[in-house]
Amino acid sequence: MRQSLQRAEPGETLRDVLGRVGPPGLAASILPGPGFRIAFVGREGEIEPAGEARYRVTGTGLVADVTLEVAPELGAATQQVTLTNDGVGPSPPIRLADAFHLPLDVRLRDEPRACGFGGGLTDGFYPPRAYRPEPVSFGTARQWDPTETTFNRWWTTKRRFTLHSGPTGRSSNPHLPLMQVGWDAGGAVGLWAALEWSGRWELMIGTEAEWQFIFRGGPSVNAMVIEPGETLRLPRVHLGAFGDDPINSIRRYVAQAIAPDVEGGRPWPFVAYHHWFGIGERLTDALLRQQVDRAAELGAEYFEVDAAWYASPPGGRFWEGVGNWDRVDESKFPDGLEPFAQYVRSRGMRFGLWFEPERARAGSDWATRHADWYWPDDRGVNFHLDLTRRDAQDGLSEMLSGWIERLDIRWLRWDNNQAPGPFWDRVDPTGKVQFAYVEGLYRVLDTLLERHPDLMIDNCAGGGQRIDFGTLRRAGTMVISDHACDPHICRVMQTGGARLLPGNYMNSSIFLGPDDGDGTVGPLELMSRMAGAISLSGHIANWSRRTARQAKQHLDGFRTYRHLLMKDFHPLTPYPRTEGDWDVAEFVDPETREAVVLAYRVRGDAGKLTVRPTRLDPDATYEIADPFRRRAPRTAPGRALMAKGLRLSLPPESAAVRHLKPTD
16 A cells, blocks of 8 residues: 655644754755745745744745645655735735755865756657656765866856756656755765655756755746635655665655555556557457457456547547547547447456546537636637636546446546647746646546555646656556557657656557558567556557467566665666667565566667666575566575676667566
8 A cells, every 4th residue: 555644743844854854964965044045026925933844935925835845764754834924914025935955064075966867758869868868967065176167167057956847747848846855964864855746846046145055846837826715735745865875765754644545555567558659549349359359369367448439520530529529439449438448348357448638629529518717828729627616626536436346447548739838828828826726626637546545547637748746646657658650769768767666657559550561570579568657549559460479478577576676776887878879767666575586788889787686685696587488497695696797789770678486
């Protein structure tokens, strides 16, 4: 079950909590303060204590109540600040509402450094920006003479590292709303922060005055005013403390405290099928039943009907019918979806269905019937659901619940192809509308999960463009990108994202068109999606028996080690920057010391490589097995594997997996 957080001790501040759960040296590096910040247009807000976990912003009428929760064994905490205007007039215009704000006693000599990550982008080049680590080092004072102009010029450009959500309003385009910062405090220490917020945001580490570093972040607002009697909850922020393992500090927290349960247990990296990449809008009941039979033969656990199942204009594209949520396209499913969903279940799989609930096309049923629930675009063609409205939230919950109950839906793909930012700006350029909108979105998702405990929500969002701790807390998986063609791009997105997120979230698809027959999908294409969940797509029924047997052999092998993709991650090679760089990663269970090593090569001159697995049991004998071949495994002591390494040999355009199982 998902691990619960506990309330902080009375009187504790964010600094107190992080110092308590963090490694030695962390507490002394965080300076005293309330843990959040309010800044107005033209001036800072002066924050003074007004009781236990309560503060007042002097002279503004604003009162801030702070809620702190702690996961001590995970070295993490959460903070949420609720602002209330109990004055007689509106607040001054707010330019910064930092959900967390930590002044750090960190100087250049402490070698401060930071790292962000690219969001779920659809790039066609290698390596893509999606999930790419973006490190920055601020250097040390010993490396430069402060009187030199070259140093001063460097410091002017490097003193801040800022990540942001971009203008679209989708939270992970172009960056994930998460940042790691670290420094030397007599040993490596650091913090990571992630926003539970599906709107616009900013995160920053850098100096603001007298070279003192500040770590801060929150929603993006523009002269926002809080009216008398109004209450506004800032985004919940999750913060973790780490020593020498920043990657697994985050992964463990997400796996144990963020990811929701699926069917009463923890989520897992599943094998699934959906038709979109390859079949797209050309789906029919008969064609998909062929794919059902093949998917069942391959052992898929989910089968999802993607976009274009609903009524659309004759010959129209899938988006032209968005909003016709109560009508099935009878030309594709003449008997409706119920018989098809039953056929999926009869073949041993869970049924899934695609929706884009926040969008409707002009003239669609929902845009017509519930016109007052929608914001129109500037052309009156596409409409965006106003989730600040309680009646719109309730209507959406009822519609989706009806389909879930009728079809026994276990996988609900919630897409979000239409950027909400332009609609928000027309309604409220100050950004305050985001707060009610995001709360409404979460209310609908929470309602669905409470009503349907066996439901898994798939956070799609145009292919990974709304990934944040708010959606991760409510989704059992996500589409990491709409790129599904190049196996190397798909693979490096999974291994890049694994630096933060466990394998259930890293769902990557294989594109298979009607003419893609034998030889199109081989071991490389399959193994390049096996560092996370894997989705087959398109015309898999066209495979020959030989290709289908090979695919099943690889998928069966994947199932022997996929549980390790929810455990700790250790990159055994640096993040690849060129096609000549190998990409080798290890997943290891810190309790059983079972591990799997995944190795990938694109091109280049290096055909052999020795890598050293880490965190194995030095006193155990390990079986080293290739999960895709029926060969007797060789054995080696754990101590020798870590000291002498594992020798790998790969031709260009290939991959290898080695499953390391302790035998005693």
